[in-house]
Amino acid sequence: MEKRRIIVGISGASGIPAAVEVLKLLKQQEGYESHLVISDSGKVTITYESSWSVKDIEGLADCVYDTHSIGSAVASGSFRNDGMIIVPCSMKTVAGIANGYSDSLLLRAADVVLKERRKLVLMVRECPFSSIHLENMLKLCNLGVDILPMVMTFYNKPETLEDMVHHMACKCLERFGIEAEGYRRWMEQ
Ligand SMILES: Cc1cc2nc3c(=O)[nH]c(=O)nc-3n(C[C@H](O)[C@H](O)[C@H](O)COP(=O)(O)O)c2cc1C
Numbered sequence: 553m554e555k556r557r558i559i560v561g562i563s564g565a566s567g568i569p570a571a572v573e574v575l576k577l578l579k580q581q582e583g584y585e586s587h588l589v590i591s592d593s594g595k596v597t598i599t600y601e602s603s604w605s606v607k608d609i610e611g612l613a614d615c616v617y618d619t620h621s622i623g624s625a626v627a628s629g630s631f632r633n634d635g636m637i638i639v640p641c642s643m644k645t646v647a648g649i650a651n652g653y654s655d656s657l658l659l660r661a662a663d664v665v666l667k668e669r670r671k672l673v674l675m676v677r678e679c680p681f682s683s684i685h686l687e688n689m690l691k692l693c694n695l696g697v698d699i700l701p702m703v704m705t706f707y708n709k710p711e712t713l714e715d716m717v718h719h720m721a722c723k724c725l726e727r728f729g730i731e732a733e734g735y736r737r738w739m740e741q
Contacts (some may be wrong), residue, residue, distance in 0.1 A: 555585045558728060559626050559665065560613065564593020565677040567640030567702050568602040568609075569714075573721035574639050575612035577732040584730070587626055587633070588613035589658045593642065603607045619657045624663040634668040635671030636662055637724050640702060643678050643685045647699075650688035657740035666695065673727045675720065677702040698727050 558578060562571045578586040588610060589596070595606050610616045617624040625631045638645060638658070645659065649672075654660040665672045674692070676699055678685055689699050700723060710716045722735035 553583075553721060556583055557585055557587055557631075557633040559587045559633055559661050561638035561641075561645075561662065562588070562590040562594040562598070562609070563638055563640060563642040563645040563658065563706065564591055564597045565640035565642035565645075565702075566597065566601060567675065567677045568594075568598050568718045569591055570610065570702060570720050571639045572602070572604060572609060573717050574724055575609065576626040576638060577721055577725055577730075579612060580733065581725075581730055585614035586612070587615045587617065589617045589619050589624075589626065589661055591619050591642075591645065591656060591658045593644075594658075597640075598739070617657055622657055622660060624657055627664065628659060629664050629668045631664075633665075633670065635673070636665045637673045637675070637727075638662060639673075639675040639721075639724060640677045641674040643676070643681075643688070646674065646676060646692065647687045649674075650691045666697070669696070671698070671727060672696075673700060674725050675700045675702050675724060700724060700727075707738055723734065734739060 648659040649662045654663040722732040
């Protein structure tokens with residue numbers, strides 16, 4: 553049976569461990585495959601803030617695309633997929649999507665997901681937000697985009713930073729109806 557596809561974008565915001573966790577959890581889902589695009593700045597943040605190499609992170613995905621390769625499969629609306637998660641999502645990437653400015657494969661893929669009315673989940677990260685960031689996010693939210701800020705949660709009783717990252721990654725996948733192992737729902741623990 554053909555697997556369901558989810559596009560994963562990694563942009564240059566802080567939060568690379570969340571991207572790694574999303575890719576790992578997707579790998580555990582038998583019926584799904586991940587299609588990964590990393591922005592140039594995403595590659596920079598990977599080296600700055602994680603012990604993972606770009607190659608190792610790419611190795612977690614089923615298919616990898618170069619963000620400069622604008623003619624790749626994920627650039628087309630005819631490419632079958634369930635939608636896209638951008639994790640972490642920078643304010644520059646938010647601005648690009650909110651304004652239809654698709655000058656990279658990552659932005660084009662998100663633009664296509666939006667125009668095809670598929671699911672777009674943005675795990676945004678900045679602190680504090682400016683009114684420009686908030687206006688761009690409101691615009692996208694009103695278009696049906698899921699804005700999931702990278703925020704801490706305590707109701708799930710995390711003991712480690714990894715628990716927090718895991719919880720955020722589970723929330724991303726939940727948007728696609730995927731129940732990741734170890735997801736601690738309120739009152740269901
Ligand atoms: C270590 C590091 C952390 C960064 N964290 C953030 C962040 O949390 N949010 C953000 O919007 N930009 C952040 N930036 C800046 C973005 O990388 C920069 O705006 C870049 O142009 C984003 O490009 P992209 O959206 O194409 O990946 C960070 C940059 C570096 C080097």
